[in-house]
Amino acid sequence: MTEQKFSPKEAMIYSQRVAQMSKALWKAVEKDWQQWIKPYDLNINEHHILWIAYHLQGATISDIAKFGVMHVSTAFNFSKKLEERGYLQFFKKDDDRRNTYVSVTEEGEELLNGMNERYYDSDHGILDGSLPMKGIYGKFPEFLEVMSVIRNIYGEDFMEIFELGFKRIDNSFDDDLASLNHSERELNKTAELQTADEK
Secondary structure (H helix, E strand, C coil): CCCCCCCHHHHHHHHHHHHHHHHHHHHHHHHHHHHHHHHHCCCHHHHHHHHHHHHHCCEEHHHHHHHCCCCHHHHHHHHHHHHHCCCEEEEEECCEEEEEEEEECHHHHHHHHHHHHCHHHCCCHHHHHHHHHHHHHCCCCCCHHHHHHHHHHHCHHHHHHHHHHHHHHHHHHHHHHHHHHHHHHHHHHHHHHHHHHHC
16 A cells, blocks of 8 residues: 555555445445245346346457356356256367367257346336435436445456446447338338228
């Protein structure tokens, strides 16, 4: 640590404030997450591993452990359970025989897509708690200061993967919206043709 420019009291209050807020926030996040995934017989670690493997498109167990903020043995054990259920597959790359990689199977991808489509089937306290701020500022909180702290703790590559996952989610919703708009246009076109034929 560099030369201290803060008092021990200031450091302790800051650390405890972060700890208490994190615990309170995690309790709400955990409840929301568990309610969302409960119908699919998954636990939080399993869902998180699926999500990471899907967005990294061929991740090592070490990658999953790092970006899932879990122990390597936890990442491996839950990945094996997901493999047994047909959601993940293990493989070796020809140019890298030392590491074991995982990727989401077609069945796993269908599961994730179905879960995303039914996101609103459960309550989301974190979302509800953030809506007043969105109403005032026109956007959800971005947590820029918190992101900076996380970047300083876990590194730039952690944040790159973090952002990549959300960028892929954002793009997939754009794709879904584009196909939905295309379908609506086709339906409207068909309705217009039928109306013209009836005249």
